[in-house]
Amino acid sequence: MAKRDVTSISPELKRTEEPSELLRELVAHLRQNRTQLREEWVVRISETRLLLAMTKEEIFAEATSVYDSYVEALETEAFEALQAYARNLSERIIPRGVETHEVVGIVLLLRDVLARSLFAKYQNDFKKLNRILDAYEPAANRIANTVAVGFVQERERVIRQQQEAIRELSTPVLQVRERLLILPIIGVIDPQRARQLTEQLLRGIRTNRAKVVVIDITGVAAMDVTVANHLVQTVEASRLLGATVIVTGLSPEIAQTLVTIGVDLGKMNTVGDLQGGIEQAERLLGYKVAALAEPS
């Protein structure tokens, strides 16, 4: 579409353009001046000292694709595609150490660079400039919003993934003898962690063919009724797999909780501490531990 030379058309003959026409006009302008505007943007990025974690070549490559996606979003108003692009971009740059404020910052800088070029182009026709901005601003703001939200969503996904990994690491099921597993639990148990613990334990019983499991909760300060019930269920489920569970290290508070919820203590095998628990487990398995004779 040919660029309109606004200074040569007299005001009375100009008709008011449709917003979509204005949008097409401004998109055309942004495409035509792509190289120059993108360059200006990259300069502003480096001036404001953003994206320091990335090299010049990387910034240029990302800037190109962001610019094109930005203009395309203005043109098509397809914000879902933009959000998908933003998440994809975030997945690439988050491991590089790029922060939220940098991503929001560069998108806003691009918005400013493009707005200034619009001011320059339509500076002689204030009314038209206003109409152009009426079309541009809501779209540009929506883009900034979409990109920021996409970035944050990706970060949240990474955090959830890391939390899951931490949860798995912190509940190891350890084999200390043939047929004997220990599950040392440390920290806070929430219902989700409790459930994960049970799943890991049951799988461990099957894999290691364990006959006795010692669950040590010395490192657990307190548990609520839900989690206490879950512990009881874990003991029962283990029995269905042919394993006996010994629970050790109950704090006074947890002992109180178990009594309060009316746990049938006949069903639960408990011993004071981990050492006692292991010794009892060894007896159950038919092991006898004897000291070697003193070397003379």
Add this chain to the structure above:
Amino acid sequence: MEVPILKQGAFLIATFQAALSDADLNLLRMGLVQQVVRFRSSAVIVDVTAMDVMDSFASRTLREIAHMIRLRGAETVIVGIQPEVAFAMVQLGLTLEGVATALDLEEGLAYLNEKFKSTN
């Protein structure tokens, strides 16, 4: 669907297939007790490895089988409950209380051999 019941010395081994209807379970209950009587078995191993879900009827039937077999002076061991099934069962309160359980067939036989060795 017929459940195969095999004789292993003084023991019977019944292997559950994946999907047993209530009718199948009822037939099995009668069938197992009849076989215990016929062979004068000391124990029955019920292998449920192939069951990926255990509902309350199946669970109750297993307990009844164990009960009836005990009335004939024989022992029952349930083996092969899968971890996911065990988890689901305890959440529904189906604990198979009073019935011996073992990890698998090998463990079940070891348990019975140990038990009957000490009573000889």
